[in-house]
Amino acid sequence: MGKCRVYMICTFLAYLLFIVMLHTQLELFDITPNDTLIYGSVHEKQFDTYKQRETYKEDTLDNKVTVTTNVTRYQHTVIQNQPKSEVTEKIIKFNKKINLSSSQYEFPLTEECNKTEDTKNPLYFRELYPMLYLYSAYYDERVKETDGQHYIRLISLVKKHHRINLFCHFELQGQQNLKSKYVWTEVEYYEMCENHGKKFGGYILSCKVPREELGHIPCSVTISSVHPLNPTVPNLTIPIFSLSQENMTHPKKDFGVCIPPLFGDQDVTKIVQFIELTRILGASHFILYIAEIKNELLQILQYYEYIGILTLIQWKMPVQSKMVWYNGQLLAINDCLYRSMRYFKHVIFNDLDEFLVPRGVVNWNSMVKQLQQNYTNRNDIAGFSFKSAFFPINTGLQTKGTFHHIDITQRVITLSSVRRKVMVNPRNIFELGIHHISRPFAMRHHGIAVNEKYAILHHYRKCTSEFDNEMKCKRLVKDSTILKYANELKQNVNAVMNDYRETMKYVSISRNLSTISVIL
Secondary structure, eight states: OHHHHHHHHHHHHHHHHHHHHHHHHHHTTTOOTTOOOOOTTOOOEEEEEEEOSEEEEEEOSSOEEEEEEOOEEEEEEEOTTOOOOHHHHHHHHHHHHHTOSOOTTOOOBSSSOOOOHHHHSOOSOEEEETTEEEEEEEEEOOOOTTTOOOEEEEEEEEETTOOOOOEEEEEOTTOOSHHHHEEEEEEEEEEOSOOTTOSEEEEEEEEEOOHHHHOSOOSEEEEESSSSOOTTSOEEEEEEEEOOOTTOSSOOEEEEEEEEEEESOOOHHHHHHHHHHHHHHTOOEEEEEEEEOOHHHHHHHHHHHHTTSEEEEEOOOSSOGGGSGGGGHHHHHHHHHHHHTTTEEEEEEOOTTEEEEESSSSSHHHHHHHHHTTOSOGGGEEEEEEEEEEOOSSSSOSOSSSOTTTTOOEEESSOEEEEEEEEEOGGGEEEEOSSSEEEESSTTOEEEEOOTTTEEEEEOSOOOOTTOTTOOTTOEEEOOGGGGGHHHHHHHHHHHHHHHHHHHHHOOOOOOGGGTTOOO
16 A cells, blocks of 8 residues: 555646746747737638747848747647737747748738638639630730730630630729729630640730729729629629739749649659759749649648748649640649749759759859840840750669669760750740740740750650651760769758658648648
């Protein structure tokens, strides 16, 4: 009995000691396990977060701050568009380490509109009719010399030979009567260049903005086949995103990268190496469209999203894949073109097995300066077009190793002028093709074909002569240009993978694919 009492007393004292220690740890940040953390303009999510026992340093504009965190476990909710509370200020130092703040690359509505459920999740194909779907809308304030008009641009999927007359309806402020509540303009169809005769194809629908009648920049536009607006006739209201650089909290970045819809089985390590090598080359941020991928890949992409390197956008076609060319790649490219105008000076469009590698210099910034020096009016350059080279992945010539691209140092001797890729000034483009500038915005804008002595697009795949009869797939030459990035790439990839594994111990950042369209 005596031993039992001693055991009970020891257990009770150990419990008291645990309570005191836990209280001390929570007191460090003055929070309780039931506190709700308010962290500005991040969409509502649940995080089961573990603060790690460690010390780290963070550079600020004024000085270096040393932050010590202790181990504790708590659950919190991050709520959209709420001011930071005192408890947020005390936990923000830890949250900055895993970077749960809202992305500087959020895609804003044209003004501070009331965010309905529809505008919180604005990126999906909306069906107006079974033959016509709308994906996104942009307020295009770029003015041509010919008309001086502002336009709404609608990225759309349209069934072949089914163009119906459509009208854009803009809501007038202070009007209650339905007939006088809206002002309308007619929709103009523009078919994208590479629909390849499929049953459905990509279109840019445009309608003029009646600025004088509206007196304000619209938050949304309603599309219908009749005017005035009739609620008994099918119609769609879609939020409008801004292309304007006004009220930007961050300056434009130099280089964005648009990656078309990702689907199928993908190698996680290859994608990490793609992102890290492309960042070394000069990329500031990636916009990646997700069609269907495995959860393992989704998690690493979400990690990149939460550290502010990448933005994920849901891409689910509303029709069977055989009815549209290559999973709607062209629509995604042009959506990304318009989406990028606000944020980047230059945007490159390429796949995960492609790298734009400068020859005489080490990065894109130096390369662009080199290319621009021969042109007096640089503002008229729509973009640069680069030849590509196949680096065959099945030759057996690459050295053994885990780094997929820097291990391959032989390429096909022939450069392809057909499978080009482009780096553009997005504001000087109206429509982009997969391999070319399809239509500049204005007559004065022009593209430049870049000589291979400045840069080549490395394409790591099996060589094919399809679409390019001049391709000599069996003739290879040595090309070790990529090796100048080898050491930095290895260091960066290892650092990212270590940080990713460490972060995943403390923070669960996985989410369902169906909600991936929420833009942070």
